[in-house]
Amino acid sequence: MSESLDCDVLIVGGGINGAGIARDCAGRGLRVVLAEKDDLASHTSSSSTKLIHGGLRYLEYYEFALVRKALAEREVLLRSAPHIMWPLRFVMPHDPGMRPVWMIRAGLFLYDHLARREVLPGSTTVDLRSHPAGAPLKRDFRKGFVYSDGWVDDARLVVLNALDAKARGATVLTRTACVDARREATQWQATLRADDGRERTVKARALVNAAGPWAAQFLAEHAHAPRPKSLRLVKGSHIVVPKMFEHEHAYIFQNPDKRIIFAIPYEGEFTLIGTTDVEHHGAIGAAKIDADEIAYLCEQASRYFAKAVRPADVVWSYSGVRSLLDDESGDPSAVTRDYALELDTAQAPLLSVWGGKITTFRKLAEEAADLLAAPLKAGRGAWTEGSFLPGGDLSASIGAPQRPDTDFSRFVQALALAHPELPTPLVRRLARAYGSRATELLQRPRGAEVAPGLFEAELQFLHDEEWARCADDVLWRRSKLGLHYDEHHRAAVDAWCRAHWGSSGETARATETTWN
Incomplete structure (x- = not known):
């Protein structure tokens, strides 16, 4: 006989959105079960560029609301877990053939002022001929722009949210897939199957679909609700090479294709370079970097660094698939990184999470819990802003x-x-x-x-x-x-x-x- 669980909210997906929603809901007194078919953060949420950032380049696409929301979250997150997140200064070398100086300055002015800052310093201009950040660059680059964002250990961020959810009463089940979910008027009947074949039956008052790039597939194949939003699956790949510079700044490089890549100090001994944006049409869990992506990242980084970055220098690489809301943009880089929450209360509540980015995960989780609070009669309101993640209170x-x-x-x-x-x-x-x-x-x-x-x-x-x-x-x-x-x-x-x-x-x- 399979084990049976009763809960208020069953959350499918143990990435950053699922773990964040589990934490928020558990903190509101709801009984939560989180089911992840693999390990926590084993896919998209451990394959990011590992930044807590507003998204400077999104200003070009007039994503002001998204940028403002993300900028406001930076310092909230930095204060919640100073051990896994910290401020980082970014240097943008000026390439006269790219964006003009006035455009960059206007963008940085907005970036500095769209949201309140207390910890992160504002932007400035530097002379790369004398600034330490100019040393590893080609001599052609004389002027640079410096601004602030943050760094995060993305996979640990997911784990800390799951830990906090568990501490507040949630049941966290890893390597456990939701293989079937049947909707009734007032509850969901779900079957969870662990990787050893054991099954659990879950009765839940609400179901949250936070399966990331699998969200549409989960609805159609397991939740019997084949009416998903249109998603675009975009693969982002990164390479890691031996350390390219000694200082602690990161770089943001402008490319001729109007994309940008980052070069970031990584793990003390390395430099992380990424990301690509490539339409993904294969198996979601099998995304891997290809030779063209490696060549692209090496070529673009080598446009700036005095020492060329070559494919043979790559010591590690990783790829993840982002599920982005399809806004019919032709360029994958231009597809919005904002998220949408879709609540269906025709029967037992079904909440689906579409899109999103790590920087706005806490806000997304808060909004998701707010949506569920009324039908589930949650006794407590929003609480995570100003709260520490596990280990963050020093x-x-x-x-x-x-x-x-x-x-x-x-x-x-x-x-x-x-x-x-x-x-x-x-x-x-x-x-x-x-x-x-x-x-x-x-x-x-x-x-x-x-x-x-x-x-x-x-x-x-x-x-x-x-x-x-x-x-x-x-x-x-x-x-x-x-x-x-x-x-x-x-x-x-x-x-x-x-x-x-x-x-x-x-x-x-x-x-x-x-x-x-």
Whole structure:
């Protein structure tokens, strides 16, 4: 007999939108079940350019409302999780053959003033012949424009939302697909199937379709409601190369095709370059970068960097499929990044999420919960603005918060003082990954070192607390340690996970060894 669950809201999709809606709804006192067919953030939500940004280029498409909404969210998000998000300054070298100076200045003026800023500094002009950001560029670039946005560890952002949802009573089921959902007058009857074949029956008062690029397919094939909005699936690919520059600024490069790409400091030792925008017509979960995309990113970056970027330099790449609302734009880059929420209350409520971007996920989740509040009679209103994500409240170590960036620096110092036995790079990595939750991890017996700087205690913490079930979950989503390890070390982590968790994710404890 299959297990049965009763809830107020069944959410299908464990990307950033699904996890954000689960968190918001659970915080309003609703009983929530979140079902994700793979790992959390295993597709689009871990394949972004990893920016918290307003979208400077969207101003050219007159997306003022979207840009204003995103700009307003930047500092809300930065304050909520200073360990996984931080301010970043972007340099746009001026290419006289591209946008004229007046247009760039006008755009940056709007970018500075469309929403209130307290933490992020405004834009300025710099002389690239003397500014550190000019050093790695070709000598042709003499003037640059500098503005502010933010950086985010996208996959960890999803996990933190799921963690907060769970802490507020939600049931989070990973590797569990919703294979059937039948609508009745006052409830949904759904069947969830785990990857080991076990099934659960869920009775839900409302269903949220947050399946991202699978949203239309889910409605047609599993929810028996084949009337979706028109979506365009656009593949975005990124490459990672050895570090191209020493300073901490990022670059935004204008291309002859009127697109832009970013070159961003990444994981200390690398530079992240992306993204492409290519119509995707294949299997959604099988998106991979192709040779043309690699060549395009290398060519466009090489127009600016003095040292050419070559395909042979690429040490890692990733691709994701974005589901964008089809506004009949011919250019995939011009398709709106805004979102739409579609609530159908003809019978038991059905809420579908179309489109969206990471920067506006919290606002999207809030609006989604607002829509569900009336039919479900939620007792609490909007609450997430001003609330910390797990690990984001650093006050126990540093006192009252001041600025997200300086707060994190003070926290790293406090954690290092509390654990002088740990190497500085390890302290900083743990602080970045877990924030104040690092103290909880460091109370566990350390166990053996499975790979450099990765101990059994952390692996088991990721299993027990963050739904990690295999090496890929650990190496490429909960962290980016896979980028720093060689094949031997990645294999060691994989072997440990298989030995201790097996196919069913059975738990195992670290041996009784301290972190000393």
